[in-house]
């Protein structure tokens with residue numbers, strides 16, 4: 001994730017308790033309901049998947065898992081922003097990055113979540129989320145491209161799947177009988193909303209984002225300037241408290257920009273054009 005998760009984490013804990021019964025009901029009803037012809041791999045290979053398979057799943061399997069996690073997030077935790085034009089604009093920025101990413105061969109979906117907190121994160125299988133709060137705080141399109149590129153980097157590196165594997169092992173559900181579908185989706189949702197990425201993974205995602213946005217033609221300064229805004233905010237995002245020294249991360253991005261920015265990458269720096277596109281948020 002790009003930064004704060006604390007506000008969503010608290011909310012999630014409440015909703016997990018509330019949602020658990022409803023989720024189980026859905027699963028039980030689902031078991032007695034004819035499955036659609038396009039039922040995902042999770043339906044097909046029930047009841048179990050071995051833990052080692054989490055980090056070794058096919059693209060199709062990962063996209064299917066991402067889709068099911070997305071359904072859970074949207075039904076239990078997130079409210080999507082209703083302005084379709086704004087969502088289309090953000091998706092357009094994200095899609096421009098994908099051909100230049102390290103993982104262009106899966107579909108991506110960029111969604112705008114209604115939340116004042118400044119936040120963005122990715123799950124798996126191409127699902128990226130960004131808040132209205134972050135879009136309002138950003139100064140121009142290149143800053144948004146930097147955040148989205150960072151999140152695509154997490155997906156390219158399969159960081160969420162690594163975290164899922166670690167959680168499954170730590171929870172002792174990684175036994176010989178493997179993981180059921182609902183266990184796997186539950187762990188994936190939990191990881192998405194409560195577990196910060198490691199500092200190492202954040203730096204890797206920064207590198208991906210920086211390179212990807214530059215190759216897509218975006219002014220690479222945007223990545224450092226947005227990070228700097230977050231660093232200088234009144235209440236530091238949770239990721240900074242769990243991974244100290246945010247100034248070093250900003251400095252690192254500035255150094256990358258000084259030493260290896262693509263000179264012809266200048267798009268997305270127009271602040272007034274961006275302001276017009278996100279006017280409804282301000």
Ligand SMILES: [Zn+2]
Pocket residue numbers: 001002003150151154197201202205
């Ligand atoms: Zn991140």
